[in-house]
Amino acid sequence: MTSLIMIVITTALINNVVLSQFLGICSFLGVSRQIKTSASLGAAVIFVITIASAVASLLYDFVLVPLNLTYLKTIVFILVIAALVQMVEMFLKKTSPALYQALGIFLPLITTNCAVLGVALTNVQDGYNLGESILAGFGTAVGYTIAIVLLAGIRERIDEDAVPAPFRGAPVVLLCAVLMSIAFMGFSGLSI
Amino acid sequence: MNPLVERLYNGIVKENPSLVLMLGMCPTLAVTTSATNGFGMGVSTLAVLVMSNLVISLCRKAIPDEVRLPAYIVIVASLVTVVELLTEAYVPALYSALGIYIPLIVVNCIILGRAEAYASKNPPLLSTFDGLGMGLGFTIALTIVGFVRELLGAGTAFGYQVAPDFYEPIAIFVKAPGAFLVLAIIIAIMNGANIMTRADEIVEDCDGCCARCSKVCHTKEGEE
Numbered sequence: 001m002t003s004l005i006m007i008v009i010t011t012a013l014i015n016n017v018v019l020s021q022f023l024g025i026c027s028f029l030g031v032s033r034q035i036k037t038s039a040s041l042g043a044a045v046i047f048v049i050t051i052a053s054a055v056a057s058l059l060y061d062f063v064l065v066p067l068n069l070t071y072l073k074t075i076v077f078i079l080v081i082a083a084l085v086q087m088v089e090m091f092l093k094k095t096s097p098a099l100y101q102a103l104g105i106f107l108p109l110i111t112t113n114c115a116v117l118g119v120a121l122t123n124v125q126d127g128y129n130l131g132e133s134i135l136a137g138f139g140t141a142v143g144y145t146i147a148i149v150l151l152a153g154i155r156e157r158i159d160e161d162a163v164p165a166p167f168r169g170a171p172v173v174l175l176c177a178v179l180m181s182i183a184f185m186g187f188s189g190l191s192i
Numbered sequence: 193m194n195p196l197v198e199r200l201y202n203g204i205v206k207e208n209p210s211l212v213l214m215l216g217m218c219p220t221l222a223v224t225t226s227a228t229n230g231f232g233m234g235v236s237t238l239a240v241l242v243m244s245n246l247v248i249s250l251c252r253k254a255i256p257d258e259v260r261l262p263a264y265i266v267i268v269a270s271l272v273t274v275v276e277l278l279t280e281a282y283v284p285a286l287y288s289a290l291g292i293y294i295p296l297i298v299v300n301c302i303i304l305g306r307a308e309a310y311a312s313k314n315p316p317l318l319s320t321f322d323g324l325g326m327g328l329g330f331t332i333a334l335t336i337v338g339f340v341r342e343l344l345g346a347g348t349a350f351g352y353q354v355a356p357d358f359y360e361p362i363a364i365f366v367k368a369p370g371a372f373l374v375l376a377i378i379i380a381i382m383n384g385a386n387i388m389t390r391a392d393e394i395v396e397d398c399d400g401c402c403a404r405c406s407k408v409c410h411t412k413e414g415e416e
Contacts, residue, residue, distance in 0.1 A: 019368060020368045021222070022217075022218050022221040022222035022368070022371065023218055023222075023296075024218075025217035025218050025221060026215075026217055026218070026301060029214070029217065071273065071277065072273070073295075074269050074272055074273055074276070074295040074298055075266065075269040075270060075273060078265055078269050078298050078299070079262070079265070079266070079269075082262065082265060113299070114218050114296050114299040114300075117295070117296060117298065117299050118292060118296055121292050121295055121296070122292060125291075125292065165383070165384075165387055166380040166381070166383040166384035166387060167376075167380045167383070168383070169383070170214055170376075170379050171376040171377070171379045171380040171383065172376075174372045174373075174375055174376035174379070175372070175373070175376045177372040178369045178372040178373045178376065179369075181368045181369040181372055182364075182369045184368075185367070185368070185369070
């Protein structure tokens with residue numbers, strides 16, 4: 001039990017996917033203008049990564065390993081993720097238009113979010129079983145959401161500040177990420 | 193200018209993928225703990241980019257428009273697997289240093305971005321040079337970031353001790369925050385140089401991402 005909780009804490013805080021693994025940087029820098037949109041993106045990411053890690057883990061254990069095709073994992077995973085995102089999009093459109101409205105535009109973006117493929121590959125590398133993979137995926141996505149919502153909160157304030165011209169745009173956002181990353185390094189004390 | 197040379201110049205300087213277009217940020221930040229790693233990652237991406245641009249350009253008339261993105265993804269993923277297996281066989285040290293970031297070349301925005309924006313519309317030779325230019329631009333950017341981080345964080349360059357004995361390495365530069373810091377400062381320096389030379393064209397950050405970035409960048413619509 002403790003080890004399962006540790007998986008979530010490790011993936012969400014200690015090895016934060018954005019601030020220490022550098023996955024999903026594109027959307028982290030791109031879609032962090034407002035807290036509201038970043039929170040919606042975060043919700044969509046939690047949803048997709050959790051399902052994707054479950055599906056990827058099942059496929060790996062029950063199809064790729066028995067057939068000796070593990071070297072195809074990159075191709076299989078990326079196709080599964082792309083198809084999965086499409087299916088989730090169609091499913092939400094039919095069953096829950098309100099949720100689709102909130103998450104809709106972000107779903108296609110998630111296919112190219114390297115965090116999704118990264119989690120699937122890391123789970124396989126670490127030899128996680130189905131349950132552990134789902135928890136690791138969930139924890140990673142929660143860590144992503146924490147990071148992007150915090151950054152959006154900072155950026156909403158920076159917009160009103162007088163930033164020196166060369167630092168406008170990307171550099172000042174990266175500087176915020178530096179400070180967040182240093183703060184998250186403090187979590188490494190949590191590891192047992 | 194010769195169109196082939198123009199492609200190279202465009203990739204290395206004018207539209208440098210990491211420093212100007214802000215594409216492929218994950219590897220730029222993640223593997224640049226040393227100049228050697230940055231260079232290795234750059235060359236791996238260069239290889240995939242040249243081959244994917246060539247293959248996609250050759251297939252551009254055969255692939256129906258509706259399924260082009262899945263088709264590109266399959267082509268890129270196959271090429272990445274080839275590069276991954278070759279690296280594992282011939283450069284095992286680099287393979288273990290780069291780890292998961294080699295398979296993640298598949299989702300590198302630069303590759304799908306160039307496929308969509310250039311290779312799908314242009315003949316094979318020009319597309320190959322476009323890939324070569326972009327790949328070289330990426331390799332140079334990664335090597336510079338890696339060089340700065342390694343020099344400040346460990347006092348070495350490409351693994352050789354260069355800093356004088358009294359220099360105390362600042363370890364944070366080879367840890368996660370150092371990556372963000374070095375990149376922020378490099379881009380700020382480039383912005384500053386741009387402001388001085390061309391007052392009207394300040395390089396803005398590219399919002400939105402990845403496969404659709406080439407479009408997003410030029411229209412500046414982003415996700416809003």
